[in-house]
Amino acid sequence: MVELKPLLDEGLTRAVLSNPRRDSPYSKVTVRPVLVDQQLRYQFEYRQGAKATHANLLPLEAENELEALIRRDFRQALLQTPVHDYQVLNGEKLLRRPPTAAPDASLTHDRPKRRVLAEGEAVPFLVELGVMTPDGKVRAQRYDKFRQVNRFLELVDTVLPNRPVRIVDFGSGKSYLTFALYHLLAVQRGLDVEVVGLDLKEEVIERCKALAQTLGYERLRFEVGDIALFEGERADVVVSLHACDTATDAALARAVEWRAEVILAVPCCQHELFEQVRDDALSPLLDHGILRERFASLATDAARAQLLRAVGYDAHVVEFVDLEHTAKNLLIRAVRRGDTVTDAEAMSRYRTFKGRLGIDPALERALADVLPKGGGVS
Numbered sequence: 162m163v164e165l166k167p168l169l170d171e172g173l174t175r176a177v178l179s180n181p182r183r184d185s186p187y188s189k190v191t192v193r194p195v196l197v198d199q200q201l202r203y204q205f206e207y208r209q210g211a212k213a214t215h216a217n218l219l220p221l222e223a224e225n226e227l228e229a230l231i232r233r234d235f236r237q238a239l240l241q242t243p244v245h246d247y248q249v250l251n252g253e254k255l256l257r258r259p260p261t262a263a264p265d266a267s268l269t270h271d272r273p274k275r276r277v278l279a280e281g282e283a284v285p286f287l288v289e290l291g292v293m294t295p296d297g298k299v300r301a302q303r304y305d306k307f308r309q310v311n312r313f314l315e316l317v318d319t320v321l322p323n324r325p326v327r328i329v330d331f332g333s334g335k336s337y338l339t340f341a342l343y344h345l346l347a348v349q350r351g352l353d354v355e356v357v358g359l360d361l362k363e364e365v366i367e368r369c370k371a372l373a374q375t376l377g378y379e380r381l382r383f384e385v386g387d388i389a390l391f392e393g394e395r396a397d398v399v400v401s402l403h404a405c406d407t408a409t410d411a412a413l414a415r416a417v418e419w420r421a422e423v424i425l426a427v428p429c430c431q432h433e434l435f436e437q438v439r440d441d442a443l444s445p446l447l448d449h450g451i452l453r454e455r456f457a458s459l460a461t462d463a464a465r466a467q468l469l470r471a472v473g474y475d476a477h478v479v480e481f482v483d484l485e486h487t488a489k490n491l492l493i494r495a496v497r498r499g500d501t502v503t504d505a506e507a508m509s510r511y512r513t514f515k516g517r518l519g520i521d522p523a524l525e526r527a528l529a530d531v532l533p534k535g536g537g538v539s
């Protein structure tokens with residue numbers, strides 16, 4: 162069954178389920194987002210011949226219901242988002258196309274605004290960073306940055322705990338997204354959060370400290386240091402965006418060690434597996450440097466997400482921004498599962514994957530002490 166969550170994360174604007182299976186009680190189901198008391202719901206219209214019934218579902222319920230309908234009742238599904246049109250055939254095959262024309266006017270009428278930061282409303286940190294003018298206009302040459310910050314906030318908004326938390330951003334660099342997180346949680350949601358940005362570069366950190374002070378962001382702190390040697394307090398949420406090569410693994414390992422509730426990582430320039438990966442059956446792919454590089458990079462992220470699943474996280478890789486805006490466009494988003502500590506079945510799938518490709522990823526070595534050894538979930 163195809164995974165629907167990454168599709169829905171793009172913001173479902175319409176779904177049409179057709180070509181019902183023989184036992185299906187419905188001839189067709191359509192889905193659209195609506196606002197009910199300013200809350201996002203998905204309205205399902207179930208057609209049985211001339212009769213139609215409706216249900217307004219919460220986003221998570223909608224995801225489960227869509228999955229069940231596609232798996233059980235319909236051979237065909239069209240799922241539309243602002244970014245792509247997806248055709249799902251028999252629950253398995255996924256075809257992706259550029260989005261068709263804007264959704265029906267009737268849909269846009271009810272559609273919730275998905276942007277966390279709105280154009281026209283000055284956001285102090287974006288003004289200070291030169292992305293917005295003081296009256297809230299996005300500067301044309303910084304539009305990509307605005308889009309990236311917004312997209313990031315949309316992707317993380319639903320997984321961040323709605324209570325005071327401590328967040329560490331490893332490899333925070335110029336810290337656009339660190340400031341964005343603080344803005345979302347401390348300014349927009351009014352939560353008493355603490356956010357720490359860590360980076361190797363002293364000069365960059367000094368600038369971030371000065372900006373935090375200018376903005377009066379008292380609980381946003383910056384420190385100079387190496388991720389692997391960081392000795393600060395435990396964080397509930399660990400963020401690492403575009404940290405170089407295995408610095409991402411050091412961040413993920415630290416997050417797991419802390420049993421952080423949420424991990425958000427956008428990996429970057431993965432070199433580690435480039436030399437390691439080998440599989441005779443894949444030689445037509447691996448013989449080309451550029452394809453080997455992309456494949457090794459995807460395999461690195463797949464291994465990371467799978468290892469996180471093995472140590473008790475619900476981990477998904479989702480598209481961060483379109484490739485045209487940055488080549489580093491995958492976000493590993495992991496949320497710690499309730500009481501489950503480890504998942505040996507996920508580990509076994511990881512071992513098969515690793516064995517097939519002949520790889521030895523840094524994250525596995527870093528997590529050696531906590532990875533499950535045998536079978537089952539413990």
Ligand SMILES: C[S@@+](CC[C@H](N)C(=O)[O-])C[C@H]1O[C@@H](n2cnc3c(N)ncnc32)[C@H](O)[C@@H]1O
Nearest residue numbers: 332333334360361386387388402403404405408
């Ligand atoms: C490409 S920048 C990304 C900055 C920021 N997170 C963003 O997404 O815009 C990567 C940053 O990671 C930092 N970095 C790389 N390895 C690191 C390490 N081991 N410890 C701390 N910072 C590191 C670099 O200094 C650099 O500022």
